[in-house]
Amino acid sequence: MARSPALLAFGGDSVIELLSAVVVLWRFRAHSGHEHAERRAARIADFIALRTRRLRVVVLALTLLGYSEPKATYLGIAILIAAALVMPWLAREKRKFSAATGSAALRADVAESALCDYLSLIALVGLGVNAIWHIAWADPVAALVVTPLILWEGRETIRGKAWGCC
Numbered sequence: 001m002a003r004s005p006a007l008l009a010f011g012g013d014s015v016i017e018l019l020s021a022v023v024v025l026w027r028f029r030a031h032s033g034h035e036h037a038e039r040r041a042a043r044i045a046d047f048i049a050l051r052t053r054r055l056r057v058v059v060l061a062l063t064l065l066g067y068s069e070p071k072a073t074y075l076g077i078a079i080l081i082a083a084a085l086v087m088p089w090l091a092r093e094k095r096k097f098s099a100a101t102g103s104a105a106l107r108a109d110v111a112e113s114a115l116c117d118y119l120s121l122i123a124l125v126g127l128g129v130n131a132i133w134h135i136a137w138a139d140p141v142a143a144l145v146v147t148p149l150i151l152w153e154g155r156e157t158i159r160g161k162a163w164g165c166c
Helices: 005-029 034-064 072-099 104-133 138-159
Strands: none
Touching: 005 034, 005 072, 005 104, 005 138, 034 104, 034 138, 072 104, 104 138
16 A cells, blocks of 8 residues: 555565465475475475566566655554564574574575565665655665665575575
């Protein structure tokens, strides 16, 4: 409802992270074919991440071309603050568990948590500037700032090196 590209980038990443977590949970519940389940879970998590990143880039381009103007959203700001506080801890804990289990699928999920943290901070700045000073272009600029992160992470995921943690 706020038409915020920065919030959309964050929300899209949150959906990716949720789907990635479901894939990792499925992988750890698979009782047979450990190696096969691991490879398949990693491929599914990578596929989900790459496809939704492309969608976010398209939405950002449409906003920057003037097809919609973002509105201030205090609920969005509250969600971003909560994410900025929780995501670093979550990524750290997942990284520890990934190292202990040697799971490539979990390493991909760690990358999603780390990206979600960066996105929440950048989106928070864009939404905050728009809400406080009523500078509507701050929101799409924040989304523009995260675009290289999204694209770089997609490339690194394809190469199997998500966020340098793997």
